[in-house]
Amino acid sequence: MGPVWTVAWLKSVLYNVTQRMNWWCRAGSSVVGGFSSPVMPCEVKPRFLLLYSSQRGQAKSIAEEICDQSVEHGFVADICCLSQGDRYNLERETAPVVVVVSTTGDGDPPDTAIKFVKGIKTKTLPNGHFAHLRYALLALGDTNYTNFCNCGKTIDSRLQELGAKHFYATGHADDGVGLELVVDPWIEGLWEAIKKALADMSASNQERPEHATAVQNGELGSSHKDNTEATVKDLKIQLLRVNEKDQSPETPRTAPEREGAGSSSAPLEPSLTHSLPPLSESTLNVPALPPPYIDIKLLDIATEQNNDPPSNGSFQVHISKAAQLTREDAVKRALLLELDISEQQISYQPGDSFDVLCPNNEDEVEELLQRLGLEEQKNLTVQLQLRTDTKKKAAQIPSYIPESTTLQDLLTWCLEIRSVPKKAFLRALVDCTTDAAERRRLQELCSKQGSADYNRFIRDPSLCLLDLLRAFASCSPPLSLLVEHLPRLQPRSYSAASSSLCHPGKLHFVFNVVEFPACLERPVARRGVCTGWLSDLVSPLLQPQGTSEGPPGSANAPSLPKVFVSPRPSTAFHLPSDPAVPFIMVGPGTGVAPFIGFLQHREKQRQENLDSVFGETWLFFGCRHKDREFLFREELEGFVASGTLTHLKVCFSRDRLDNAKPEPKYVQDNLLLHSQHVANILLKQGGCFYVCGDAKNMAKDVNDALTEIVGKELQVDKLEAMKTLAGLREERRYLQDIWS
Numbered sequence: 001m002g003p004v005w006t007v008a009w010l011k012s013v014l015y016n017v018t019q020r021m022n023w024w025c026r027a028g029s030s031v032v033g034g035f036s037s038p039v040m041p042c043e044v045k046p047r048f049l050l051l052y053s054s055q056r057g058q059a060k061s062i063a064e065e066i067c068d069q070s071v072e073h074g075f076v077a078d079i080c081c082l083s084q085g086d087r088y089n090l091e092r093e094t095a096p097v098v099v100v101v102s103t104t105g106d107g108d109p110p111d112t113a114i115k116f117v118k119g120i121k122t123k124t125l126p127n128g129h130f131a132h133l134r135y136a137l138l139a140l141g142d143t144n145y146t147n148f149c150n151c152g153k154t155i156d157s158r159l160q161e162l163g164a165k166h167f168y169a170t171g172h173a174d175d176g177v178g179l180e181l182v183v184d185p186w187i188e189g190l191w192e193a194i195k196k197a198l199a200d201m202s203a204s205n206q207e208r209p210e211h212a213t214a215v216q217n218g219e220l221g222s223s224h225k226d227n228t229e230a231t232v233k234d235l236k237i238q239l240l241r242v243n244e245k246d247q248s249p250e251t252p253r254t255a256p257e258r259e260g261a262g263s264s265s266a267p268l269e270p271s272l273t274h275s276l277p278p279l280s281e282s283t284l285n286v287p288a289l290p291p292p293y294i295d296i297k298l299l300d301i302a303t304e305q306n307n308d309p310p311s312n313g314s315f316q317v318h319i320s321k322a323a324q325l326t327r328e329d330a331v332k333r334a335l336l337l338e339l340d341i342s343e344q345q346i347s348y349q350p351g352d353s354f355d356v357l358c359p360n361n362e363d364e365v366e367e368l369l370q371r372l373g374l375e376e377q378k379n380l381t382v383q384l385q386l387r388t389d390t391k392k393k394a395a396q397i398p399s400y401i402p403e404s405t406t407l408q409d410l411l412t413w414c415l416e417i418r419s420v421p422k423k424a425f426l427r428a429l430v431d432c433t434t435d436a437a438e439r440r441r442l443q444e445l446c447s448k449q450g451s452a453d454y455n456r457f458i459r460d461p462s463l464c465l466l467d468l469l470r471a472f473a474s475c476s477p478p479l480s481l482l483v484e485h486l487p488r489l490q491p492r493s494y495s496a497a498s499s500s501l502c503h504p505g506k507l508h509f510v511f512n513v514v515e516f517p518a519c520l521e522r523p524v525a526r527r528g529v530c531t532g533w534l535s536d537l538v539s540p541l542l543q544p545q546g547t548s549e550g551p552p553g554s555a556n557a558p559s560l561p562k563v564f565v566s567p568r569p570s571t572a573f574h575l576p577s578d579p580a581v582p583f584i585m586v587g588p589g590t591g592v593a594p595f596i597g598f599l600q601h602r603e604k605q606r607q608e609n610l611d612s613v614f615g616e617t618w619l620f621f622g623c624r625h626k627d628r629e630f631l632f633r634e635e636l637e638g639f640v641a642s643g644t645l646t647h648l649k650v651c652f653s654r655d656r657l658d659n660a661k662p663e664p665k666y667v668q669d670n671l672l673l674h675s676q677h678v679a680n681i682l683l684k685q686g687g688c689f690y691v692c693g694d695a696k697n698m699a700k701d702v703n704d705a706l707t708e709i710v711g712k713e714l715q716v717d718k719l720e721a722m723k724t725l726a727g728l729r730e731e732r733r734y735l736q737d738i739w740s
């Protein structure tokens with residue numbers, strides 16, 4: 001130590017260091033050391049704040065994963081949901097902040113982020129409001145939606161405007177291709193970045209930065225800023241690489257040549273259970289074993305077997321009618337159900353959705369119980385406890401599992417047994433597998449090197465746990481592992497396909513019965529969890545006429561099935577408040593559902609307000625075959641006849657007539673055919689444009705068609721046209737209710 005080092009200076013350094021202990025170590029950790037010993041005790045761990053907001057649990061579980069991993073990287077993460085505003089204070093935060101946030105609806109924040117987003121958007125906040133903040137953001141989204149990662153992007157840009165700085169490049173993870181493609185490398189690079197951010201923040205807060213940083217963390221060296229920038233750059237490169245699907249340097253693009261495949265008994269192609277060189281010979285980087293945190297006891301105490309779900313805030317209603325809207329030879333079977341909501345306090349507007357609580361498939365639950373060797377115990381009561389020795393940070397018993405539930409109910413109503421197992425789950429399954437070849441293959445599938453195989457054999461065919469247990473016979477996980485790794489069974493959302501003005505006390509909805517055909521990885525075909533269940537539930541109501549059962553309500557009618565539902569009001573997908581505003585609806589297939597509600601509503605309004613002015617209405621509908629799946633044909637033609645629907649434009653993608661003049665095949669073709677009218681309504685008459693249906697193809701193609709129409713009309717290039725559409729979205733005149 002040089003001669004200029006005085007006691008006063010040392011005191012001041014220690015004061016700073018002690019101050020910083022507020023964020024440097026976990027609350028309750030002791031600060032050891034005196035003036036003669038300015039070195040921190042080695043168990044003191046640097047802290048960072050970890051905020052998340054999730055609509056369906058993925059952002060939450062990624063945040064929890066980060067939290068768990070933080071321990072092994074020598075950090076302490078204070079994890080909270082964005083809605084827990086009383087548990088964090090960004091205005092005073094001096095530690096690095098990590099935010100994981102998803103997007104829902106039409107580019108909207110998850111429910112738990114709404115208040116936060118509103119708060120940071122407050123116009124009166126000065127530019128430097130968050131100048132002290134260093135943060136990293138992981139945004140989850142799906143490129144099938146128009147507003148990809150909009151919530152993350154909004155938070156990001158607003159934090160930047162308010163002066164906060166990145167310490168690590170933002171990750172935009174795409175659920176459309178697999179979140180892990182971005183999430184895994186993002187988390188991998190996070191630790192080094194946090195270290196550097198801590199050093200950087202510490203340095204900029206110190207009178208003698210180099211020295212004080214060294215005092216606090218011997219590992220952290222010089223040129224922190226440069227290092228941080230390098231990390232951000234590196235990450236960008238890394239993210240680019242993983243986005244170039246299957247082209248990561250570690251992962252071969254194609255299976256190796258057959259000659260290289262070894263002996264004649266060796267498989268010629270890789271499969272779910274077999275790999276080929278180089279993967280089969282490669283050294284693997286597998287994720288760390290997720291720390292177990294739940295103990296389960298099965299108790300022989302009386303718990304009523306419940307055929308109903310835990311029904312927090314939802315309403316039990318009867319299904320009063322069911323009808324099949326498609327012909328038997330249609331590729332997809334569409335059903336219309338009517339719910340009797342007259343006894344409940346449920347109100348809705350056309351455009352709103354509602355959630356249906358559905359159970360897992362009975363046979364699958366049964367098979368799972370058998371496979372776990374628990375079929376004899378299915379009526380026992382499940383008691384969950386946190387393991388006292390768990391290393392998992394912020395471990396909690398999942399709040400969605402009721403305190404008293406039978407094993408069968410747990411698997412039926414609480415866990416999404418159809419979810420695609422994550423790599424961490426695969427990693428945990430390795431330790432429950434006895435056969436060496438199977439263990440190796442599971443390790444490969446969760447490894448960095450086996451990423452392409454994971455996507456090809458697990459994610460793309462949407463395999464579930466049961467599929468894996470069928471394929472890996474020696475794998476026998478304990479029940480606790482399922483509770484730790486399977487997400488919550490989510491309710492399924494449907495758009496209302498009726499107006500309560502037209503059908504008081506009733507609510508209609510429409511769906512296709514989803515089919516997953518058998519494939520190599522999944523030899524058993526299956527149906528969608530909810531649509532398959534609903535279809536079975538209402539099959540007695542769908543008896544063809546002439547059979548012995550009478551209509552609903554009659555003495556020999558089948559009893560009406562019941563379901564639990566809860567309303568999900570839409571923020572903006574509603575009829576224009578001014579009836580004079582013209583609008584265009586695009587809804588092929590079951591995407592027509594909300595527009596049936598719109599038109600029923602409008603029809604009633606017209607009947608009741610004869611003197612009012614009503615704007616033009618256009619509906620673009622499409623399906624495969626006119627005779628097989630033209631949903632609501634009669635009702636739509638009725639709306640045209642009454643003048644409620646001014647223009648009905650339909651197209652049939654598989655009814656191609658030879659020698660006939662080319663007909664539009666898809667809704668977007670029809671839009672282009674009527675581009676002049678579309679442009680007029682949108683750009684000259686201040687009208688609205690609604691799209692409902694499949695996000696993956698249709699909504700994108702419709703958006704492209706609209707861009708072309710706007711570009712042509714305004715004589716501007718594509719970028720300008722896209723800006724105009726973004727403006728329309730902002731004004732809530734271009735609205736989507738889409739799903740993938």
Ligand SMILES: Cc1cc2nc3c(=O)[nH]c(=O)nc-3n(C[C@H](O)[C@H](O)[C@H](O)COP(=O)(O)O)c2cc1C
Pocket residue numbers: 053054055056057058059060101102103104105106107108110140141142143145146147148149150175179
């Ligand atoms: C109903 C619904 C609406 C969605 N809307 C969007 C969207 O507008 N933009 C987007 O990028 N992703 C959207 N997504 C995709 C989710 O952000 C993505 O699946 C994410 O991983 C979900 O994370 P969470 O489970 O934490 O909510 C939507 C997903 C659903 C189910």
